[in-house]
Amino acid sequence: MDRAGVGKATAATAVCVTGAGGFIASWLVRRLLAGGDYAVHGTVRDPSDPKNDHLRTLDGGGERLRLFKADVLDYSSVASAVAGCAGVFHVASPCPAAKSTNPEVELLAPAVTGTLNVLRACREAGVRRVVVVSSVGAVFINPNPPEGPTMDEHCWSDEDYCRSTENWYCLSKTLAEREAWAYAEETGLDVVTVCPPLVFGPLLQPTVNTSSLFLIRYLKRDGVDAMDDRVRNMVDVRDVADALVLAYERPEAAGRYICSAHARKVSEMVSVVRSLHPDLNCQNKFVQLVGDEKVFSSEKLQKLGWKFRTMEETLNDSVESYMSARILS
Template identity: 40%
Template structure:
C-alpha cells in the first residue's frame, strides 16, 4: 500500500478502459481506493496500457475479464467490493436491428451486473452512469422551468424518432431502479450531459471523435443536437466518487455545466480557436425545444462544474499532444 494516500476500501468499475470509466479509475486510485476494473480482454496490453500508468495502479489496480451479456460474469470482480461503478455499455458495431441490438443488451447487461451485486454481502452502494438524454427528450417543455431529476424522457418520442441510445439509457436505468428496489440495493444514478475532455485511452471513442470532428470542420454530428448540455469529463468522474462517498446522497443526479444551442457553441469555439476550421454556424436540421437543466441537487453536495472554456481548452491541449490536432 503506497504511503501517500489513506486506503478507502475496494470498489469495482465496469468497462474500466472506456472514455469515462478510465477517468473514474484514475480518480479512485488518487483517492485511495483499491480498484477492480472489468474489461473484455485483460490481455489486450495496447488497449489497457493507459490504465497501468495511473498513480497507484501498480499497487491498487486489478483488471479482470467480464462480459456484459454473460450471467454471473461479474461475480468474481464484484465479490468483496463495497462499491460498484457501472459505466460499461454494450458496444454495437453492425446494426441489423437497432432496437434489439442496443436496447436489449443495455438492459440485460445492467441487470447482469446488478445480480452480481446482489450476491455480494460486502456491497454498500452502486453508482450507475445513465445520461441526461433520459430526461431531456420530451414534448411541451416549459422553457422557464429547468428539467430536474423528477423528469423522464418520453419513451414514445424516442420510438417515434428511432433514437435508440437515449431509449436504451431510459430502459436500463428504469430496470436498475426496479431491481434495486426489489433487492434492497442502495442505488444512485448520474445523468451526465454531453461529455467533453481529454481522452485517456489513445483510441478515441465516438464521443471524443465527434468533438475532434468539430475542430476539423466536420459538424454533422452536432447539427442534430440542436441544443445540448456540456460537462467536463473529470467533473463527471469526481461526481461519481462524491455521490458514492456521501451518505446523504440518494436518487438521480443531473450533471451539466452549460446548456447551449449548437450555433452558440460553434460561434464560441470559432472565436476561441480561430486557427481551426470551425464553422460559425451549423445547419438547423431540426427545431429542437429550448430547455435548461437543473443541477442544484448535485451542487447542494458542494460540487462546482468547470466552465465551457476549461473543458474545451483541456480537450484541445490533449488532442494536440496526442497528435490528432
C-alpha cells in the same frame, strides 16, 4: 435502505468500475486511485488488449488496480469482478457512433440485461452502494415535456416515443435506469444514478469516444457547408468522475442526479475554440434553428457539493488533447 455503511474509503477499500477502459470510466479509475483510498477492480473485455494499457500507467495502477475479463451479459464474469467490493460504479454501456442496425442486440440487451446482471452480482456480494451512470437521454426525449426550458430529475424520456423515433440509445438508457430503480425497490439495494449530457474533456484512452467525436465533427469542416446550431448541454469528464465519487461517498446521496455544467449553442462553443486556437480550421457556417430546446438543472447535485469547470477550460483541454493525439491539426 441502510446507508450507514456508505462513506469515504479507508485502507484501500475495494470498488469495481465496469467498462474501465472507456472515456468516463478511465477518468473515474484515475480519480479513485489518485488519493490512495481505493483499490479498483476494473472490468474490460480483454485485459491483454493494448487499448487498456493506459489504465496500468495511472498513478497507483500497479499496486491497486486489477483488470478483470468480463462481459456484462455474462453474469459469472461480472460476479467475479464484484466479489469483495464495497462499492460498484456501473459505467459500461454501449454508445455507438453510427446508427445501430440491430438495436436489440447492440444496445438494448447490453444496457438492460447488463445492468441487471451487475445489480444482481452486487446484491449477492453485499455491496454497500451501486452508482449507475445513466444519461440525460433518459430524461428529455418526450413529446410532452414539462413547460419551461429547464428539466430536472423528475423528468423521464418516453419509451414509446423513443421507439417510434428509433432513438435507440436514449431508449437503452431509459430502460436500463428504470430497471435499476425497479430492482432497487424490490431488493433494497442502495442505488444512485447520475445522468450526464455530452461529455467532453481530455482523452486518457487511445480510442475516440462518441461524445468527443461529436465535438470533433464541429471543429473540422470536412466539406460540410453548414451545421445545425442547436443548444447543447455539456460537462467535463473530470467533473463527471468527481460527481460519481460524490454519489458514492456521501451517505445522504439518494435517487437520480443530473450532471450538466453548461448549455450553449454549438456556434458559441466553436467560437470559444477559435479564440483559443485560431489556427484551427473550425466550422464557421451554422443554420439557426428555432425550437423548444431544453437545459438541465444540476441543482440537486450541486447541493451535494459538486463543482464544475468553466466551458473554456473544458474545450481548451479537449482540443489540446485531440491535437496531441493528432486527431486535430
